[in-house]
Amino acid sequence: MTVLIEAQNLYRYYGDHCAVEDVSFSVAKGEVLGFLGPNGAGKTTTMQMLCGNLAPSAGQITINNHDLLDQPLQAKQSLGYLPDTPPLYRELTVYEFLEYCARLHRVPFRQISKHIHKALARCGLETVSQRLIANLSKGFQQRTGIAQAILHNPEVIVLDEPTVGLDPLQIQEIRELIKELGADHGIILSTHILPEVQQSCTHVQIINQGKLILAETVPGLNRLMTTERIKLVTRQPIEAEKLQSIEGIDSIHSEQDNHYVIHYHLDHQIAEKIAACVLDNGWGLEQITPIKKSMEDIFITLTQTPAT
Amino acid sequence: MILAIARRELTSLFLSPLAWSILAVLQFILAYLFLTQIETFIAFQSRLAQIENAPGISDIIVSPLFGNAAIILLLVTPLLTMRVICEERRNKTLALLLSAPVSSYEIVLGKYLAIIGLIGCILLLVCLMPLSLLLGGELDYGKYFCNALALALLVSAFTSVGIYLSSIASHPTIAAIGSFGLLLLLWIMDWTANTQAGESELLEYLSLLQHFQNLQSGLLDSADVVYFILFSLGFIVLSILRLESDRLNQ
Numbered sequence: 167m168t169v170l171i172e173a174q175n176l177y178r179y180y181g182d183h184c185a186v187e188d189v190s191f192s193v194a195k196g197e198v199l200g201f202l203g204p205n206g207a208g209k210t211t212t213m214q215m216l217c218g219n220l221a222p223s224a225g226q227i228t229i230n231n232h233d234l235l236d237q238p239l240q241a242k243q244s245l246g247y248l249p250d251t252p253p254l255y256r257e258l259t260v261y262e263f264l265e266y267c268a269r270l271h272r273v274p275f276r277q278i279s280k281h282i283h284k285a286l287a288r289c290g291l292e293t294v295s296q297r298l299i300a301n302l303s304k305g306f307q308q309r310t311g312i313a314q315a316i317l318h319n320p321e322v323i324v325l326d327e328p329t330v331g332l333d334p335l336q337i338q339e340i341r342e343l344i345k346e347l348g349a350d351h352g353i354i355l356s357t358h359i360l361p362e363v364q365q366s367c368t369h370v371q372i373i374n375q376g377k378l379i380l381a382e383t384v385p386g387l388n389r390l391m392t393t394e395r396i397k398l399v400t401r402q403p404i405e406a407e408k409l410q411s412i413e414g415i416d417s418i419h420s421e422q423d424n425h426y427v428i429h430y431h432l433d434h435q436i437a438e439k440i441a442a443c444v445l446d447n448g449w450g451l452e453q454i455t456p457i458k459k460s461m462e463d464i465f466i467t468l469t470q471t472p473a474t
Numbered sequence: 475m476i477l478a479i480a481r482r483e484l485t486s487l488f489l490s491p492l493a494w495s496i497l498a499v500l501q502f503i504l505a506y507l508f509l510t511q512i513e514t515f516i517a518f519q520s521r522l523a524q525i526e527n528a529p530g531i532s533d534i535i536v537s538p539l540f541g542n543a544a545i546i547l548l549l550v551t552p553l554l555t556m557r558v559i560c561e562e563r564r565n566k567t568l569a570l571l572l573s574a575p576v577s578s579y580e581i582v583l584g585k586y587l588a589i590i591g592l593i594g595c596i597l598l599l600v601c602l603m604p605l606s607l608l609l610g611g612e613l614d615y616g617k618y619f620c621n622a623l624a625l626a627l628l629v630s631a632f633t634s635v636g637i638y639l640s641s642i643a644s645h646p647t648i649a650a651i652g653s654f655g656l657l658l659l660l661w662i663m664d665w666t667a668n669t670q671a672g673e674s675e676l677l678e679y680l681s682l683l684q685h686f687q688n689l690q691s692g693l694l695d696s697a698d699v700v701y702f703i704l705f706s707l708g709f710i711v712l713s714i715l716r717l718e719s720d721r722l723n724q
Contacts, residue, residue: 217573221721242575253570255482257489269478270574314570 168195170244170322170352171216176225178211178376185211186222187376193322193369198348200367200384201356202465208376209356210250213326216354217247230321243272246320250327252311256300260291260310263299264317271318285313288343290336304331312340316347323347325355329362341366360465364388372465395457396437398426401450408447412439427457475576479584483558484591493592496550501599507542508603511535532614536604537690540621543600544628544686547593548657551629554592555636556650558585559713560643568720578717582637582710589633597626617692624689627702631682632657634709641716657682 171193178186186208193199203209214220216227218234218241227234232241255263264285268278286292289309294302299310308331315323328344329337344366347353357363363370363384370387372380398404404426406418414436416429430436437454444451487493515534522528559582562568571581601622607613636653643649664681678684682705685698 214569217569219569219572219721239575239577242573245573247569247573249566249569249573251566253565253567255486255567256565257486258482262485266478266482267570267574270475270571270576272475272575 170195170230172228174226177223179223185376189378193352195352197369198353198367200363200370203373207373213324216324218242244321246315246323248311248315248325252307254299259296259298261295267314267317273318281317285317289313305336323351323353327357396428397455397457399453400424404449475580476584480587483585483588487592500596508539511538531607531611532617540625547629551632552636552650552653554589555640556646558637559641560646560649578714582713593629620692620694621690624686628686631702631705634706638709638713641713
């Protein structure tokens with residue numbers, strides 16, 4: 167596995183405000199890293215640092231074995247970047263714009279047209295290639311931005327919220343495209359749409375208030391999500407000690423009158439035992455539902471208690 | 475790489491009505507001034523013929539034409555340069571250049587070349603006008619070329635100032651006002667130099683007008699040429715530094 171991006175101990179200060187604090191990670195070939203975080207968490211700042219738009223206050227970034235500060239040109243040669251606002255020249259047509267981008271990235275003259283047509287096809291832009299960017303819809307503009315990032319076939323692709331402004335069908339297509347590109351590139355994408363990470367990423371990182379609070383593979387994240395809980399609603403208040411005596415139950419939280427959340431670690435037929443216990447004691451069973459922990463839950467619990 | 479950036483910039487300039495309207499308006503005004511100069515020359519022609527060593531058409535028509543062109547370009551150059559970097563920053567397209575394998579000096583030089591390319595068109599049109607005099611008279615070519623060189627150097631200085639202010643300003647209008655103000659100040663600086671005996675020499679040296687007029691008189695002094703080259707280079711370097719510092723503290 168070749169490591170394509172390596173970031174070590176990145177810091178970034180805006181005056182006294184620390185936007186990114188001690189962030190380290192790496193992305194290898196074939197990996198798609200999802201960057202998650204609430205607004206203002208430092209996602210965009212981190213991406214701008216990776217792409218040389220911002221210099222980190224401290225730390226080191228290596229792209230495809232080239233240090234971004236010492237060998238910026240070589241490092242940027244293997245980089246495709248879509249910022250949060252697609253950088254488009256509104257007075258050019260899509261084709262002209264891509265041609266300019268190809269020149270900027272030193273694509274050999276004879277291959278320019280081939281590269282452009284490939285990027286157009288991949289992003290579904292063939293029909294609008296001769297239209298002015300100013301006249302395109304938001305979705306097409308966003309796709310033009312993506313085409314620009316993958317045009318020169320860079321090893322590393324950094325996409326800042328790539329699916330913003332697209333319709334559901336296009337979102338699906340772009341996710342497929344990201345998956346496809348992920349096979350032989352290293353991709354970083356930021357988003358706050360959680361299912362997007364589950365669908366198109368192999369790794370996930372959650373950043374909050376400038377700090378990395380979770381770095382996991384997506385299967386690892388899915389495992390986290392299967393922590394078992396049961397929601398129980400009864401007519402009468404229950405006696406917690408009696409329920410607690412059932413083997414496998416960790417704790418019982420009372421949410422409101424006669425609403426309880428039961429945490430347990432053994433997964434065999436626990437619901438049945440709880441139901442039997444409730445009926446035996448005549449508390450009046452109204453509802454018993456298993457709760458699957460969603461990605462949103464993990465996200466919220468992680469970001470709301472940053473110290474833990 | 476520089477050429478790719480310059481080409482894109484020029485395409486954008488010519489795709490907007492700005493470049494075309496400036497070319498048209500300038501040409502109209504300069505042609506009008508050119509004709510009035512010819513008018514003056516014809517009116518005085520009989521009297522001039524009696525003076526020995528009288529000023530010829532090069533002095534009466536060509537020099538004033540280039541002088542007027544310089545003043546008009548002082549007004550126009552800020553309009554052309556105001557957008558170059560400022561607008562890229564506003565439209566967030568600067569990120570494209572910053573994340574591409576292009577260094578800051580290539581970005582600035584590309585922009586500089588593009589503006590020079592457009593102003594080159596204006597210069598060409600200005601230079602062609604006196605040549606029409608060859609139909610009925612003779613030109614002092616030395617003086618003609620000195621004038622053309624002086625205007626070219628002056629415009630290069632204007633452009634570099636404009637690009638620098640465009641790299642600092644947050645809005646194109648501010649860039650235009652700033653560069654116009656700075657250029658005008660440098661232009662009129664030696665007015666005070668003439669009245670106040672004390673610090674005149676320094677102000678006189680700094681003034682753009684002084685160096686321009688020296689060259690215009692047909693005196694090809696390397697000091698003046700070097701002044702303009704250093705002036706342009708200085709502001710180009712400042713713009714490059716400014717772009718670099720953008721990455722450090724945004």
